[in-house]
Amino acid sequence: MTRNHMEKKQAVISLEVFLHMGTALLASTLALTMAGCPDKAGSSHADAALDTGSRMDANQSNDGNATKDGNSKKDAQTNSDANAGSDANAGADASPGSDGGVNAAECQNWQANHPAWIFCDDFESTDPLVGQGRYFEYDNNNGDCVVTNGVGYSNTRGLKIKWQAGEVGAGGVKLAFGRNPQSYMDKGIRSNEDFREIYYRMYLRNQPGWQGSPAKLSRATVFASSSDWSQAMIAHLWSQGDYLLIDPASCVDGNGNVQCQGYNDFSHLQWLGNLAGTTPIFATNHSGTWYCIEAHVKLNDPGQSNGVQEFWIDGNLEARRDHLNFVGTYTDYALNAVFFENYWNSGSPVEQERYFDNIVVSTQPIGCL
Numbered sequence: 001m002t003r004n005h006m007e008k009k010q011a012v013i014s015l016e017v018f019l020h021m022g023t024a025l026l027a028s029t030l031a032l033t034m035a036g037c038p039d040k041a042g043s044s045h046a047d048a049a050l051d052t053g054s055r056m057d058a059n060q061s062n063d064g065n066a067t068k069d070g071n072s073k074k075d076a077q078t079n080s081d082a083n084a085g086s087d088a089n090a091g092a093d094a095s096p097g098s099d100g101g102v103n104a105a106e107c108q109n110w111q112a113n114h115p116a117w118i119f120c121d122d123f124e125s126t127d128p129l130v131g132q133g134r135y136f137e138y139d140n141n142n143g144d145c146v147v148t149n150g151v152g153y154s155n156t157r158g159l160k161i162k163w164q165a166g167e168v169g170a171g172g173v174k175l176a177f178g179r180n181p182q183s184y185m186d187k188g189i190r191s192n193e194d195f196r197e198i199y200y201r202m203y204l205r206n207q208p209g210w211q212g213s214p215a216k217l218s219r220a221t222v223f224a225s226s227s228d229w230s231q232a233m234i235a236h237l238w239s240q241g242d243y244l245l246i247d248p249a250s251c252v253d254g255n256g257n258v259q260c261q262g263y264n265d266f267s268h269l270q271w272l273g274n275l276a277g278t279t280p281i282f283a284t285n286h287s288g289t290w291y292c293i294e295a296h297v298k299l300n301d302p303g304q305s306n307g308v309q310e311f312w313i314d315g316n317l318e319a320r321r322d323h324l325n326f327v328g329t330y331t332d333y334a335l336n337a338v339f340f341e342n343y344w345n346s347g348s349p350v351e352q353e354r355y356f357d358n359i360v361v362s363t364q365p366i367g368c369l
Helices: 003-035
Strands: 116-121 137-139 144-146 158-163 172-176 197-206 214-225 229-240 243-250 290-299 305-312 316-324 337-345 352-362
Touching: 197 214, 197 337, 214 290, 229 290, 243 305, 243 316, 337 352
Parallel strands: none
Antiparallel strands: 116 352, 137 172, 144 158, 158 352, 172 337, 197 290, 197 352, 214 229, 214 337, 229 243, 290 305, 305 316
């Protein structure tokens, strides 16, 4: 064999080795990439729901939502336009993102599109947060609880809430609907109707790196007095550890008389048994993800124990209490308010933010975007 021929043969062999090594390297890289793809952050624990059968341990009565005489806590902070950026349409046509790939401006023409809905707010409007057809009270926490462009679901407008390190109350909004003995709360939202059963849904996102459990998220209630904020019942949706939990309570005696005197009268509440969910939405490794949270509250029929409180996260049932006796034989008023809250009993461990969006209250199940 000539030297020329040998050199050509060696060159062919070298090329084959090079190609083989390249193919192996590409396969290895693809395998590593596939292995590194994380599961959806909202997956739930396999563990069963925690059931303590009693109310949360708490300085819960100290949540600062309202004064005992029912007066507004921060009248000056109902000023609406500290809450929004200058572009009313900012983010409304945002491109699909990792949070579901849909346009989240669902409140356009909602009355016609969803006749079962009682209220809708996707925070795209620049109208004042307090006003006819809107909330009756808004605490902007000195500018740390404000509607902000680009922080909402699918990069739309949303309500941004910031806690300072050690801060307890970080603002929120209070919604009333249906018949209500408090004229202060009446913003004309189906004010002549009684709602003995409601569903309400909100979207919640904790900032990446979130730390801790902020206790209060929302509550549905029956306001029962024209002279103060006395309540016939409360269906709390708050948190303990990494989990949301339901904590239903009654404040009606066996004769159908409201026992509570003023707002959040814990000395007279009868706790009906709390139950935690299964998705650790406040765990740091679950932060940065939007969660669709839907709650259902049904008052018992007079004299029956058939009330219900339950909630879902991303369409999955998390916790349910049934056979509840919320209000005994009391029928003067029905469910007439939901509060969306940011109250941390022990204070936030660090400065951090969370975000609300796409709030809906309805007489029928709502579902997620």
